[in-house]
Amino acid sequence: MVRRQDNPSGTLDSGVSRPTFPEGVCSSGTDDDTVLVRSTISGDQRAFGVLVGRYERALFNLAFRMTGNREDAKDITQAAFVKAFENLASFDTGQRFFSWLYRIAINESLNRVRVSGRQEDLSAELPSNEDDPETAFRRNRTREAVQRAVLKLSPDQRAVILLRHFNDMSYEEIGVVLGIPVKTVKSRLYSARQILAGLLA
Amino acid sequence: MITQEHIDLIQRGIDGALAPSEEALLKNLLESDPEVRREYERLTAVSESLSLLQDVELPAELHQSVMAAIRHRRLSARTREGWFAKWLARFAAMGQLQHGLTFAAGVAAGLLIFLAVDPTGSPLDSSIPSDQVSGTILRSTDVPAARPATAKDVQVGSLTGWVALESVPGGERVRMRLDTPGEAEVTLRYSPDEAILAGLRTPTLSPSGLSVVPGTAIIHHQGAGEYAIDFAGMTDRAFPIAVRIVAGGLTHEEIIRLNPSEIR
Numbered sequence: 001m002v003r004r005q006d007n008p009s010g011t012l013d014s015g016v017s018r019p020t021f022p023e024g025v026c027s028s029g030t031d032d033d034t035v036l037v038r039s040t041i042s043g044d045q046r047a048f049g050v051l052v053g054r055y056e057r058a059l060f061n062l063a064f065r066m067t068g069n070r071e072d073a074k075d076i077t078q079a080a081f082v083k084a085f086e087n088l089a090s091f092d093t094g095q096r097f098f099s100w101l102y103r104i105a106i107n108e109s110l111n112r113v114r115v116s117g118r119q120e121d122l123s124a125e126l127p128s129n130e131d132d133p134e135t136a137f138r139r140n141r142t143r144e145a146v147q148r149a150v151l152k153l154s155p156d157q158r159a160v161i162l163l164r165h166f167n168d169m170s171y172e173e174i175g176v177v178l179g180i181p182v183k184t185v186k187s188r189l190y191s192a193r194q195i196l197a198g199l200l201a
Numbered sequence: 202m203i204t205q206e207h208i209d210l211i212q213r214g215i216d217g218a219l220a221p222s223e224e225a226l227l228k229n230l231l232e233s234d235p236e237v238r239r240e241y242e243r244l245t246a247v248s249e250s251l252s253l254l255q256d257v258e259l260p261a262e263l264h265q266s267v268m269a270a271i272r273h274r275r276l277s278a279r280t281r282e283g284w285f286a287k288w289l290a291r292f293a294a295m296g297q298l299q300h301g302l303t304f305a306a307g308v309a310a311g312l313l314i315f316l317a318v319d320p321t322g323s324p325l326d327s328s329i330p331s332d333q334v335s336g337t338i339l340r341s342t343d344v345p346a347a348r349p350a351t352a353k354d355v356q357v358g359s360l361t362g363w364v365a366l367e368s369v370p371g372g373e374r375v376r377m378r379l380d381t382p383g384e385a386e387v388t389l390r391y392s393p394d395e396a397i398l399a400g401l402r403t404p405t406l407s408p409s410g411l412s413v414v415p416g417t418a419i420i421h422h423q424g425a426g427e428y429a430i431d432f433a434g435m436t437d438r439a440f441p442i443a444v445r446i447v448a449g450g451l452t453h454e455e456i457i458r459l460n461p462s463e464i465r
Contacts, residue, residue, distance in 0.1 A: 049264075052267050052268065053264060056267065057256065060257070081267045082267070133454055146251060146254055150254075164253070193248075196251075197247050
């Protein structure tokens with residue numbers, strides 16, 4: 001059962017700040033990411049390259065789902081990693097690196113969505129594996145419809161849905177990444193699901 | 202009628218966040234309350250639709266562009282006075298930066314040797330914790346004194362010297378010769394990042410115990426001496442070495458393009 005987080009870490013801002021992680025969400029500080037973070041801080045840029053390799057797919061997909069645009073997603077991914085690199089010294093290695101990184105990426109995505117509003121590049125998914133072309137075509141049309149529906153959510157609702165469904169985060173982790181209480185995570189998630197249910201019916 | 206508690210139960214059931222006792226409660230509700238069951242099925246269908254979405258294909262150059270952006274920021278931060286960044290920008294404008302960085306991938310493969318033996322035999326101080334290495338006179342007994350035909354001249358006031366590239370067994374060597382009646386501070390910079398990203402060997406330094414931050418070395422030079430940086434691996438790409446010499450109150454800054462094709 002997911003534990004309740006009643007004391008949020010604060011509101012989402014546009015800058016990079018060290019999130020306050022609730023007890024239980026934090027890692028032990030001895031995981032591999034932490035080792036790589038420390039190596040990077042010590043001057044080993046190769047270590048940060050490993051972190052980039054480890055999370056670039058997740059960040060790019062998150063940014064693409066947030067913006068619906070590959071170019072924006074690429075820019076956001078790059079900006080997020082650069083910000084993380086620049087602020088690595090302020091990262092608390094007792095916390096989870098990926099949550100911190102996702103928070104930066106989400107902030108970048110929200111800023112981009114609110115400023116540009118550019119979307120529509122929905123045919124970027126990996127090719128379908130279905131052998132039957134007709135099945136593949138139908139499946140792709142459905143995927144496109146789902147992605148369009150996701151893009152119709154408000155950016156805040158979209159962020160919650162994406163972190164839950166594509167990054168498999170718990171309510172607590174989503175709350176940490178977005179800087180909102182678990183109660184708000186749940187209500188946004190429910191609202192988003194209601195809207196999607198209506199759009200996909 | 203669906204209550205807030207029902208909604209919470211349904212949602213956490215879909216998200217796999219129920220305790221065993223709550224799972225039993227939800228199961229009973231689904232069996233006994235058609236409205237709860239409809240809502241559960243409605244939201245489950247949303248989750249199933251979302252699961253159809255697959256990963257998008259990454260841009261082929263994403264990793265490289267991310268790391269290039271990080272290198273750019275790092276260089277900017279390290280050289281706030283801008284001299285190295287300015288040189289690199291100039292070099293990039295010449296259309297050679299990519300070749301140079303690619304060269305680094307091939308040659309900065311790992312073996313960085315400052316042949317550092319001064320007349321008294323004292324090695325470089327490896328205890329300096331900053332991003333530089335300092336020594337007194339660095340004089341290599343292994344580097345031949347003859348000036349290669351492809352050497353590029355360096356002059357700062359009364360200090361004269363040259364920088365050259367030459368092939369050595371298994372790699373490339375950057376040689377630098379300086380002659381001056383007084384002291385000079387010399388900074389050499391190159392880009393080892395591509396090599397590091399390529400997963401090539403960590404530099405092995407000589408003499409033993411010498412610590413050099415890849416990419417930067419600051420030399421406190423006196424008299425006459427030769428320095429060498431040995432890189433493992435061969436390359437055909439041009440390679441920029443940024444050289445900054447401060448001597449007699451004068452500063453000489455230059456990016457010297459070392460082109461392996463000239464010495465083949």
